[in-house]
Amino acid sequence: MKIKESMKAMKVKTISLVVALANKIMNELNFVETINKHVTWDENQCDESPGNLAKALVLATFTDMRVPLTHIQDRTQGMDLDYLLGKSYMPHNINEFNVGRALERIGGINVNQPYETLALSAMQKYEIPIDYIHSDTTTISFSGVYDIEKMNLTPEEKTELLKIEKGFNKDGRPGDRQIVVGQMVGNTGIPLRCNALDGSTSDVEWNKIALDYYDKLREHGFERCIYVADCKLVTQEMVTQMNEPDKTVPFVSRCPDNFNELQAKRAKRHAYANDNWTDLGQLGTGKQASHYRGYAITEPIFGTPMRLLVLESSALREKAELSLEKHKAALAPLIRALEKKTFACYEDADKEYLRFTKQKEMRLFTSMATITETIHEKWPPGRRSAATKPTVYSVFTLGISTDINPEVYAEYLQNESSFVLISNVLDADPAHLLKIYKGQHVVETSFRHLKSPSLASVIYLKNPKRIEALTMLLSFSLLIRAIIQYRMRDGLQKHRELNPNDDIRAGWAGRKLENPTFHLLYEHAINCKYERVAWDEYIFDWPNVETKWLVLPLLELMGYTLVSIFE
Numbered sequence: 001m002k003i004k005e006s007m008k009a010m011k012v013k014t015i016s017l018v019v020a021l022a023n024k025i026m027n028e029l030n031f032v033e034t035i036n037k038h039v040t041w042d043e044n045q046c047d048e049s050p051g052n053l054a055k056a057l058v059l060a061t062f063t064d065m066r067v068p069l070t071h072i073q074d075r076t077q078g079m080d081l082d083y084l085l086g087k088s089y090m091p092h093n094i095n096e097f098n099v100g101r102a103l104e105r106i107g108g109i110n111v112n113q114p115y116e117t118l119a120l121s122a123m124q125k126y127e128i129p130i131d132y133i134h135s136d137t138t139t140i141s142f143s144g145v146y147d148i149e150k151m152n153l154t155p156e157e158k159t160e161l162l163k164i165e166k167g168f169n170k171d172g173r174p175g176d177r178q179i180v181v182g183q184m185v186g187n188t189g190i191p192l193r194c195n196a197l198d199g200s201t202s203d204v205e206w207n208k209i210a211l212d213y214y215d216k217l218r219e220h221g222f223e224r225c226i227y228v229a230d231c232k233l234v235t236q237e238m239v240t241q242m243n244e245p246d247k248t249v250p251f252v253s254r255c256p257d258n259f260n261e262l263q264a265k266r267a268k269r270h271a272y273a274n275d276n277w278t279d280l281g282q283l284g285t286g287k288q289a290s291h292y293r294g295y296a297i298t299e300p301i302f303g304t305p306m307r308l309l310v311l312e313s314s315a316l317r318e319k320a321e322l323s324l325e326k327h328k329a330a331l332a333p334l335i336r337a338l339e340k341k342t343f344a345c346y347e348d349a350d351k352e353y354l355r356f357t358k359q360k361e362m363r364l365f366t367s368m369a370t371i372t373e374t375i376h377e378k379w380p381p382g383r384r385s386a387a388t389k390p391t392v393y394s395v396f397t398l399g400i401s402t403d404i405n406p407e408v409y410a411e412y413l414q415n416e417s418s419f420v421l422i423s424n425v426l427d428a429d430p431a432h433l434l435k436i437y438k439g440q441h442v443v444e445t446s447f448r449h450l451k452s453p454s455l456a457s458v459i460y461l462k463n464p465k466r467i468e469a470l471t472m473l474l475s476f477s478l479l480i481r482a483i484i485q486y487r488m489r490d491g492l493q494k495h496r497e498l499n500p501n502d503d504i505r506a507g508w509a510g511r512k513l514e515n516p517t518f519h520l521l522y523e524h525a526i527n528c529k530y531e532r533v534a535w536d537e538y539i540f541d542w543p544n545v546e547t548k549w550l551v552l553p554l555l556e557l558m559g560y561t562l563v564s565i566f567e
Contacts, residue, residue, distance in 0.1 A: 107465030491557030
């Protein structure tokens with residue numbers, strides 16, 4: 001009777017399936033305990049622990065993927081936080097003020113430590129392999145003024161504080177103040193490391209930080225992971241460091257044009273001169289997928305044998321061929337402007353023509369000039385007498401004709417149609433090396449999610465400490481998504497091995513499941529929720545039977561049931 005009476009007074013509390021799944025993973029990784037262990041806080045002075053407040057913020061990112069992460073109360077309204085945060089939770093304690101203070105406490109420590117602990121714990125607990133580590137940076141822009149003078153920091157603390165400042169903006173917004181975010185992502189999509197860095201941090205500086213962390217990963221059994229990064233990795237200092245005998249870092253990167261006295265250009269010339277390519281086939285599927293052929297060379301670079309793989313792409317070649325019309329269009333107004341000019345003598349016209357031939361727009365073309373002399377008469381003002389004679393002078397004009405320079409154009413096509421990979425992994429075949437490098441999209445995908453509306457919001461960003469802590473927590477939200485996605489894909493692979501003829505119809509619109517993503521699960525389960533019917537009793541509410549047969553197989557692939565998620 002008391003339960004019934006209490007139930008009348010109690011509002012219906014629910015937990016969406018995706019939030020419950022995220023909560024399950026956070027509990028398995030001891031998220032709250034890890035945060036509380038690293039952060040300095042007084043239980044008697046805090047309404048709620050930093051770990052619980054951080055957990056509420058992370059779970060809020062799973063409530064609605066289409067709207068910005070704004071007021072925490074709105075995001076958690078109706079959510080059964082009694083279950084998610086524990087019986088001691090008080091609803092009024094989850095607010096912007098308390099969450100902001102928790103972010104400040106978390107930002108006051110080295111936020112990399114708890115994240116590394118949680119990420120490595122996830123790798124071990126869920127037995128997630130790592131063969132390659134993809135590394136890159138992005139920028140996140142901010143508005144507003146961050147007055148560090150109000151933070152009562154020591155000079156040493158101010159030096160260590162994250163700097164929100166202008167730098168090279170990767171979103172094409174050079175006027176904005178920003179931070180740089182560096183990530184190391186495993187080939188399965190798991191973010192192993194995520195650093196919020198000063199807004200002017202370069203990719204070269206980030207690679208030095210990432211390689212220092214790579215040494216730590218060796219201690220956890222990841223010593224043979226191949227490090228993959230863009231061309232900013234390839235400098236004499238970094239290449240020499242990665243080839244040290246006792247600390248060799250296997251790597252794959254794109255060889256920049258200016259590296260080691262035009263090493264890439266020499267490799268391309270060698271490949272096209274020998275014309276002994278290996279057909280590597282098509283990488284990817286769909287109309288935009290490119291066909292590749294490769295030419296491998298092994299040469300000593302800074303005293304170490306290195307692999308140079310020249311790769312020609314059908315997509316790049318098509319783009320290079322189409323660019324010829326753009327070059328012609330850029331040249332046309334220059335020719336028209338030159339032909340409108342007049343010159344007082346033949347020599348001046350010839351000098352102007354020589355200047356014209358040296359412009360960058362002429363690099364693909366040959367030209368011929370016709371200098372035309374036109375004689376003009378200029379009569380003096382006033383009445384003319386029989387003795388009045390005009391002044392005779394000449395005006396010289398240019399006529400320009402152009403044509404493609406076949407030799408230069410052929411070299412241009414070769415350079416624009418190909419790129420060069422550099423690696424110290426000498427035993428990998430060309431197709432595998434290309435596939436490793438193209439896997440770089442996993443870190444780009446992670447960045448895209450990090451900057452999506454539901455994650456990268458400007459709430460709680462009162463000072464740089466909060467920004468650094470929020471970046472870490474949002475990265476942990478990505479980690480949960482990556483774990484869910486990996487477990488679905490791993491489960492699907494095992495299912496196919498055991499049941500090769502049994503297709504799972506849980507893809508988009510009930511199609512055959514091929515490569516499940518977190519987004520697929522989220523959309524399928526968007527209206528699926530646990531509903532509390534008593535203080536310790538819940539029921540699961542399916543919106544319709546079609547949704548049930550789409551969602552259940554995905555849970556089974558991860559090894560979960562509706563009951564085990566809620567245990």
